[in-house]
Amino acid sequence: MYITNSACISPQQTYNETFFEGEINVHHGDRFMAAEPSYGQLIPAGLLRRMGKAVRMGIGAGLPIIQGVDLGGIILGTANGGLEDCLKFLNQIVDYNEGTLTPTNFVQSTPNAVAGNLALISKTTGYNATHVHRGLAFECAVLDAMLLLREQSPDAVLIGSVEEISDYNHNIDLLNGLFKTGEVSSENLFTLDTPGSVNGEGSTMFVAERERSERTLAEIKDVDQLTYASKNELEERLGYFLERNGLTAADVDTLILGISGDNRTDHFYTGLQQALFPESQIYTFKNLVGDYPTASAFATWMGVQALSGKEMPEQCKYALSSRETKNVLIYNHYQGTQHGFILLGA
The missing domain is CATH 3.40.47.10 (Thiolase/Chalcone synthase)
Incomplete structure (x- = not known):
């Protein structure tokens, strides 16, 4: 399986070339938030306004690299994508006493909302799957893509991942000891010698093709x-x-x-x-x-x-x-x- 294009939204400036020019963002605290690009020219304002963060990052990373590509499928991995909208929807049920609820949070509350929105916007009608196997979700997506390209007809698929930091889930994981406390930054993370790490988020996408070509990167x-x-x-x-x-x-x-x-x-x-x-x-x-x-x-x-x-x-x-x-x-x-x-x- 050959990678011909990729895009990445992360807590660093990876959406452009500045990451490789030495411009590194220094983060403090136990949350490294994504440095999102401007989506204005990519996503219509009416759609963008209603998108949750996970959907926004997934489309922002995936849509530019599939322009002009005859995709046979979209395969993503995520553990927390859509979780923030899910919790917002559940809170609405309580706040409105199970009355009339806004549909936006419900529509985007499932992990497969990112792959679904990418398929709708790009008019990709082929194979569409989202793997939600926690820490092995992306590995499962890669395996799925390799099997699809080997056994069926598509020449290219989109594979990737998306994660967002949910306030609710972050606090639960913090109480569970997953994240460091006290003075922590991206500069001293490896030297503290204490339990826990820091929370991150982002979206990474790849166009993968069955055959090697002049476009192949790896x-x-x-x-x-x-x-x-x-x-x-x-x-x-x-x-x-x-x-x-x-x-x-x-x-x-x-x-x-x-x-x-x-x-x-x-x-x-x-x-x-x-x-x-x-x-x-x-x-x-x-x-x-x-x-x-x-x-x-x-x-x-x-x-x-x-x-x-x-x-x-x-x-x-x-x-x-x-x-x-x-x-x-x-x-x-x-x-x-x-x-x-x-x-x-x-």
Whole structure:
């Protein structure tokens, strides 16, 4: 499966080229909010006014890259997309005593609202699916797209993810110990050595095609996932994952790791890197965009850019190497229980 175009809305200026020019947004607190672009020329004002944040970001990232593409499907992954509108709708039921309610929040309250709106606006009538498997939602979307392109007729599909920070859900997760407290910023996230990380949001979209062409930026070679794994099980599964793609650990020149600053779970990343990839260059990303269930989509976007020849910002560089970027392995887990691998090639 070959990536020919991509777009990303995140807490950094990734919608344009300034992210790779060293203009990095510094965030403070436990929420890294998305830096949304101006949607005025992309989405009609009447529609934009009624859109929730998740739908707005999903359409803003997806619509520009599918113009002129004969799409055969739209496949997205999300855990919290649409949650804010869902809670607003539930509150309306209480506030209006189950009377007449505004339909907007209800229509946008489901995770598949983003894929549905993209299909309606772009008039894409093919396969349409949204995966809601929490920390493995994007990995499931990638697997679904690979199977669709292999088994059916479409030449191109849109795959991606969208997440929004919901006030209600954020407070629940904060009480559950998922996020850091006290003075925290994107600059000291990795040095605090305390439990928890920070919350992030954004939308990342890719146009994926079945065949390689002159438009190809990178190849998604394979994807794998597992849950509740020990360190030994992770190493064993990763060895099998690389072997089935004709690679060894020594062939992986670049690692993108989901290190989040949580001292309870970051050992998965450091242990795997030290055991199998001591000579690989390593990039991080959650110190720039926060931690959220489908953060691996942002890592995939970073990997595609690296394979396209873009220079990563200094804040992403965890360990340096002089090796040429040819095989990129992305490893991310969500809360230490859901683990995903994505393998990219030049």
